[in-house]
Amino acid sequence: MTMRKQETSLSAEEGARLMAAVAGERNRSAFAKLFDYYAPRLKSFMMRSGMTSPVAEDLAQETMLLVWKKASYFDPLRAGVSTWIFTIARNVRIDRLRREGRPSAADSLDPSDEPEEPASAEASIMAAERDERVRAAIAMLPGEQAEILRMAYFGDKAQSEIARDLGIPLGTVKSRTRLALNRLRAILDDLV
Amino acid sequence: MIKHHPSDETLLRYASGTLEAGPRVVVAIHVGDCTACAARVADFEALGGAFLDDLPAEKLGDGAFDALMSRIDADAASRAIPAQPRRLSRAEVGIRLPEALDDCEVGPWRWIGPGVRRSRVTLADDPKANVMLLKVAAGRRLPEHTHSGFEYTQVLKGSFRDARGHYEPGDMDEADSEVDHQPVVDETGECICIAAVEGGIRLRGFFGRMFQPLFSA
Ligand SMILES: [Zn+2]
Numbered sequence: 001m002t003m004r005k006q007e008t009s010l011s012a013e014e015g016a017r018l019m020a021a022v023a024g025e026r027n028r029s030a031f032a033k034l035f036d037y038y039a040p041r042l043k044s045f046m047m048r049s050g051m052t053s054p055v056a057e058d059l060a061q062e063t064m065l066l067v068w069k070k071a072s073y074f075d076p077l078r079a080g081v082s083t084w085i086f087t088i089a090r091n092v093r094i095d096r097l098r099r100e101g102r103p104s105a106a107d108s109l110d111p112s113d114e115p116e117e118p119a120s121a122e123a124s125i126m127a128a129e130r131d132e133r134v135r136a137a138i139a140m141l142p143g144e145q146a147e148i149l150r151m152a153y154f155g156d157k158a159q160s161e162i163a164r165d166l167g168i169p170l171g172t173v174k175s176r177t178r179l180a181l182n183r184l185r186a187i188l189d190d191l192v
Numbered sequence: 193m194i195k196h197h198p199s200d201e202t203l204l205r206y207a208s209g210t211l212e213a214g215p216r217v218v219v220a221i222h223v224g225d226c227t228a229c230a231a232r233v234a235d236f237e238a239l240g241g242a243f244l245d246d247l248p249a250e251k252l253g254d255g256a257f258d259a260l261m262s263r264i265d266a267d268a269a270s271r272a273i274p275a276q277p278r279r280l281s282r283a284e285v286g287i288r289l290p291e292a293l294d295d296c297e298v299g300p301w302r303w304i305g306p307g308v309r310r311s312r313v314t315l316a317d318d319p320k321a322n323v324m325l326l327k328v329a330a331g332r333r334l335p336e337h338t339h340s341g342f343e344y345t346q347v348l349k350g351s352f353r354d355a356r357g358h359y360e361p362g363d364m365d366e367a368d369s370e371v372d373h374q375p376v377v378d379e380t381g382e383c384i385c386i387a388a389v390e391g392g393i394r395l396r397g398f399f400g401r402m403f404q405p406l407f408s409a
Contacts, residue, residue: 008249028261032257035257035260036257038244039252039256039257040249040250040251040252041244041245041247041248041249041250042244043250043252044247044248044249044250045244045247047250048247053250056250057252057253057256060252061256061259061260061263064260065260065263065264065267068264079234079237079238079241080238080241081241082241082242082244082245083237083238083240083241083242084241085241085244086237086240086241086243086244087237087240089244090208090209090240091209093209094209095317098213098317098318130234130235130238131238131241131242133235134235134238134239134242135242138239138242149204149239150243150246152204152205152208152210153208153210153239153240153243154243177201178201181200181201181204182200184200185200188235
């Protein structure tokens with residue numbers, strides 16, 4: 001048993017390099033670095049979606065297992081590593097909620113599964129740019145609006161629950177979400 | 193030229209994985225056809241990636257990585273036999289169905305009212321989701337209806353018009369419970385749509401009849 005340290009940062013370039021090593025050579029130390037960075041965050045993601053700690057850890061493991069298995073589908077020209085892993089985790093969560101028999105967003109669509117055509121050179125610029133634009137946009141959003149968008153990702157939480165958590169009326173959550181999205185759209189369109 | 197798109201809120205829920213299965217497949221059909229919405233979804237997925245990066249690290253149990261690697265080794269040792277493809281029952285509905293429906297079962301057209309037929313769509317992963325194809329004859333007016341949740345309708349063939357505009361193939365009509373709509377199909381030909389309703393619907397009137405059999409199944 002090895003003591004693993006938690007990675008506090010991972011640049012997009014480093015992440016893509018590690019993914020290439022996992023896909024190409026099934027490189028375990030590269031995978032270990034990805035694991036150390038992503039698995040604790042994936043567990044956090046699942047816990048925020050209302051999973052208990054053991055279930056969240058199990059789903060984080062399941063997500064990383066898929067990262068290992070599907071590594072060759074990762075295409076840095078299409079999406080950053082964090083975005084790609086987010087979509088896998090999102091689908092793992094959907095699948096879990098469905099098996100629990102809760103109404104959820106389950107279906108067979110799994111972008112990480114699709115046989116992808118090679119992205120064009122134009123698309124490759126877009127993927128890196130998109131990540132930067134989106135990050136810049138979050139930084140420019142007022143804190144309260146960024147928070148309400150963040151909550152939209154970590155749930156299963158209905159807006160009514162978000163309202164309870166924030167101690168504000170449901171109508172306010174709806175209008176705040178709409179405001180935040182309008183603002184985000186304006187910022188993103190401006191950053192093109 | 194696609195004129196009617198899902199709202200940003202809907203695309204956000206689609207990208208974040210919090211949209212129910214039925215609406216999700218209808219939105220997937222739209223997004224598969226609409227580059228503007230596909231780009232918006234990619235933005236929202238990138239947002240998810242950024243939020244994932246920003247999350248505080250949660251401590252894992254001791255030996256989590258080693259346990260995963262053992263699982264990977266065990267997996268590789270017992271190469272799974274590929275699952276038999278499920279035989280899907282798919283009725284001929286007269287149009288080429290979008291790829292997003294590849295895993296779904298599609299029932300035969302059933303008469304549910306003058307000039308109106310529906311076919312049940314059963315999603316592989318969520319057979320209880322309320323999704324259906326709807327075929328309405330040229331010039332037919334759908335009776336007014338209300339529903340408690342959002343209703344998502346993607347036009348696959350033909351066109352219709354209501355107070356809010358004209359809908360053609362590729363367009364998505366997203367109507368909340370406030371909208372009392374009375375779509376009229378254009379005289380030029382029949383219209384085929386795929387529709388899903390979110391959450392419970394009030395089973396009354398015409399729309400209730402459309403969805404009723406889906407619940408009693
Ligand atoms: Zn669109």
